[in-house]
Amino acid sequence: MIEGSVCEHPEGELALAPGSLVIIRDEEWLVESVDSTEGVKWVHVRGVSELVKDTSATFSSALDTITPFDPSQTKVVADRSPGYRCSRLWLEAIYRKTAVPIGTDEKIIELLIIYADRHTLTRGAYEPK
Structure with a gap:
């Protein structure tokens, strides 16, 4: 859960904007x-x-x-998992959600997916050191 303070305008009106x-x-x-x-x-x-x-x-x-x-x-919290496992898993999840640019050839996309899978398996991203 996010812990933070309430943002308000001086008049007491809530400050809400798209993206917040x-x-x-x-x-x-x-x-x-x-x-x-x-x-x-x-x-x-x-x-x-x-x-x-x-x-x-x-x-x-x-x-x-x-x-x-x-x-x-916002408060920064240290990752205390062995080998920074939680941070690495989060970064890997964000990496896999990254959008592919419009107009990219489908064969290139397939090769990128294959490369990403092989790269993950060979470097042992999910194994503690």
Whole structure:
């Protein structure tokens, strides 16, 4: 779970923008858009945390407590797993999700996938040292 402080405008109004992270109902969400009607904010979000991953939802500031995440309050935590296993697994997962540029030949994409699989197997990324 993300721990951070609440971002607010000086007037007390919540500062929400597309792309920001919020915590609603104890889950993490990515803001896609915000609509305001008669002083109520409707926040359209996509789930980020494990339970709501990739789920779309809309929340009302009149009904739910919306807590924006303040990135300046982020704390860096050391990876204490043997051989930095958790960090390496996370980096490998991010690497595999990287988008391929538009217009890339399909054969090149297949070769890149094969290379990535062989590279992972030969370097023993998941074995502790």
